[in-house]
Amino acid sequence: MTLELVVVLLTVGLGLATPAFLLIRRLQRTTWQDSARVATLVSKLRRPVGSAMVVYAGGWLCASLADFVFSSPRPGWEGWPLVWFVAAALAAAYGALRPAKPSVDGVLAFAAIASLTLVAANFRGTPDQPSRLVGSPASAAPTSSAAPAATAPPEALSAAKADGAEGLEALLAKYPGDPSVVRTTMIAHAASVDGLERAMELVEQLHAIDPRALLDPVVEQTIVEAAKGPGPGRARALSILAERMGSRGPDLLWEMARGKSAAKADAKKILARPDVQANGTPALQIAMALEDAKGCAAKAALLDRVKQSGDERAVAILEPLTRGSSRGCGLLGLGACPPACPKEAKKMRDVVAQVKQRLEGD
Incomplete structure (x- = not known):
């Protein structure tokens, strides 16, 4: 003020x-000792007092509404209480001096309130004056700019590691947003088969903090081992590979689908999903297309894509189709065998050579 x-x-x-x-x-x-005079006085005061109350209360409420509807970056003016008081006094004087005419009184009261409200909506004071109207930023509770520490001190992390998974879990409860604490706790749980499911929960927590952290070689290997292992951790790890590792996830699933782990069939099934294939790189997509193509002609139709995007995976699929063998066919199996795709073999060999040359250049 x-x-x-x-x-x-x-x-x-x-x-x-x-x-x-x-x-x-x-x-x-x-007057006070005479009941008749008191009743007469009350009758005379009713109209001016009522007029003053209507103007003061109505004006204040309308101004508050105007402050809310026509909100301005500038706060309200502190002098409005005095304005409402003067307006109420004028209304009281008018009510006392003028004869009672309800229709005229209503129009004048409405006009007074509307006029003062428009003034309040347009004259909002200066930026350095705190507002007293409803919804004012000045009435908001103060907020603290100090935020709790997001990362654990290095010595605290070292001490927790010495206590194993239990100690790391206690530290994680204090610093759930510290990727170093989450990663270290995940590795500690992944050291045992029983801890793989909890390790995958922590991988998901790490992904929420920083999705790129899943491309860390240690984290990646932990996910792969969990996907190959037994127990409920496998399903969670396969889900992470399919949905949370970008194009790297399908690449790892491709490798698992060609391995000898217990997750081989699951990896093939997941790779067949259109949403997972869409996340794959162009090189993986053309390799999968070659593998799914039935017959030499169908594979040959994909050679332009192989030449442009294929990698060693496409080469591994095409190259055996271009080579024959020195024996195994003919009488008693002593004759040479032609390539599996004799008509397309030359074109396939040319594309394979171009892909190898491109990969060597990369």
């Missing part, structure tokens, strides 16, 4: 205090 406004309010208050005191004394001596 500015000094000028304080002075004005004190001056008005002191100026009204003396006549108010004298008026109360006079009423006490001449």
Whole structure:
């Protein structure tokens, strides 16, 4: 509140205090003891007091509504209480001096409230004055800019590692957003078969903090081992490979589908999903297309894509189709065998050579 406004309010208050005191004394001596006079006085005061209350309360409520609807980056003016007081006093004077005409009174009261509300909506004070209206930022609870530490001290992490998975879990409860703590706790759990499921939970937590952390070689190997292992951790690991590792996940599933682990069949099934294939690199997609193509002609139709995007996986599929053998066919199996795709063999060999040359250049 500015000094000028304080002075004005004190001056008005002191100026009204003396006549108010004298008026109360006079009423006490001449009217208060006479019930008939009290009833007459109440009847006379009802209209001016009611007018003042309507203007003051209505104006304040409308101004608060205007502050909410026509919200401005500038806060409200602190002098509005004085404005409402003066408006209420004028309304009281009007109510006392004018004869009762309800229709006219209603129109004038509405006009007074509307006018003051429009003024309140357009004259909003200066930026350095805190607002007193409803919804003011000044009334909001203060917020602290200090945030708790997001990372654990190195010495705390070292001490927790010495206590094993249990100690790391306790530290993780204090620093759930620290990727180093999450990663270290995950590795500790992955050291045992019984801890693989919890390790995969922590991998998902690590992914939520930083998706790129799953491409860390140690984290990646942990996921692969969990996917190959027994127990409920396998399903979770396969889901992570399929959905949370970008193009790297399908690559790892491709390798697993050609391995000898217990997850081989699961990896093939997941790779058959369109959403997983869509996440694969162009090189993986063309390798899968070659593998799914039935017959030499169907594979030959994909050679342009192989030349452009294929890698060693496409080479491994095509190359055996271009080579024959020195024996195994003919009479008693002593004759040479032609390539599996004799008509397409030359074109396939040319594309394979081009892919190898491109890969060597990379």
